[in-house]
Amino acid sequence: MEEILAALRAAGEETRLRILALFRSGELTVTELVTILRQSQPRVSRHLKLLCEAGLLERHREGTWIFYRLAEQGGPGRLARSILEFVPHSDQLLQHDQERLAEIKRERTERASEYFRENAANWDKIRSLYVPEEDVESLLLELTADMEIKTLLDVGTGTGRMLEVFAPRIRKGIGIDLSREMLSIARVNLEKAGVTNCQVRHGDMYDLALPDETIDLVMFHQVLHFADDPLSALKETSRLLKKGGRAIIVDFAPHTLEFLREEHAHRRLGFSDREINGWCKQVGLMCDNMIPLKGSELDVSIWVARKN
Ligand SMILES: C[S@@+](CC[C@H](N)C(=O)[O-])C[C@H]1O[C@@H](n2cnc3c(N)ncnc32)[C@H](O)[C@@H]1O
Structure with a gap:
């Protein structure tokens, strides 16, 4: 008591x-x-x-x-x-607080968008600095080898690399991104690679404007560390996943490279296993596999969560 x-x-x-x-x-x-x-x-x-x-x-x-x-x-x-x-949401004082919070989030999103606007053309080079991409990509294909993937949703698709990797394995792929610059590069990349079963569109990971329980696999590849509210992004993912569907999160293990915040718009310095597990549980996902990957400066983890 x-x-x-x-x-x-x-x-x-x-x-x-x-x-x-x-x-x-x-x-x-x-x-x-x-x-x-x-x-x-x-x-x-x-x-x-x-x-x-x-x-x-x-x-x-x-x-x-x-x-x-x-x-x-x-x-x-x-x-x-x-x-x-x-x-009450209608309380005036609380409404002012919410307006100022929204303003802070808008400014943060604008800073991150500017970063992606400036770096869209170099993104494929930046991405490969962390851990060997081929290792991650072949692991992701292995981890989903038992699945029949009718629809893949790649959240924060960037230059569309995940769609390109998964295209031969899926019936349809949808890539969503907040940055129009990234999306135009993704369109060029997919066309160059001859990918015809994937499309990319503008959208926000917190409000994906897709129907409930229609997606077999949701991918967050190096995206969640930009999120203000990873829990809400995972909640939206859980809403979209079919029963038995999977979410795969590829992100950094906890680190202390503060410059990634200042220079690369990261909000979070990686995620612990406990944190990802806790969030998944809260949104009805069961995180049953975590694969750690050693990098030269940063370690990466792959979490696989299922919707039951
Ligand atoms: C680090 S890049 C990763 C791109 C890609 N998944 C890859 O691994 O190459 C992160 C991407 O997330 C996008 N992004 C950031 N916040 C977002 C949001 N709220 N909704 C959708 N995309 C977002 C950025 O525009 C950027 O393209």
Whole structure:
């Protein structure tokens, strides 16, 4: 009972309730919360400390950034989600907070889009810097060798490489990307490679505008580390997957190369197995295979999750 009383006390204050409401859509850093709430960093940090101590939020340090999010486990985490059901979206103060949050996300998306606009032409070279691409590609084909893939969805398709690799194995492929520059390169690449069963289109990983349960395989190849809210992206994936369908996430293992944030628009410095497993579980996917791959500077992991 003491744990729940402490959690209720922590949530029972205006700014802390505003902070909890901001976590309805993913994870945020202190700097972002300071900008949204227009309060000093020490004040915001103190509120966050209290919310973490009460088990309502959890923190995750990654390089020089600390991410906060609603606690995934435990009574206080569940309590936070229940409290938020009663907090009206129409409240004016909360609406202003949401507008400022949307502004921050817009700016971040714009910065990332600019990066991809500038680097679209060089992307195939940049991609091969991490781990040998042939190793990843042959593993991906091996991991899906037992599947009948009628429809493949490649989220954040970039230059369309995954579609090209999978084209002979699938009936139809759809590549989605936010960057029109990347999409035009993907179109040229697919045409050059003679791929006729795949198409690419503009779209956002959080709202894929495709019908429920229509996709056999969803691929996130080096995309999730750009996401503000990986959990929501995986939720959208789960919605689209047919029962028995699979999601494959290829991304970095946790690392400390901070320059990837400043120079390459990464938001996350890789993902731990626990984190990906936890998110998959929350959206109804069962992550039953993880393959680690050693790189020269960065390690890569391949996670395979199934929808039951
Ligand atoms: C690092 S590239 C990877 C491209 C490709 N999957 C590959 O491995 O070569 C990441 C891609 O994700 C796209 N992207 C970033 N945020 C996105 C979003 N919210 N929705 C769709 N695509 C997104 C970028 O435009 C970029 O083309």
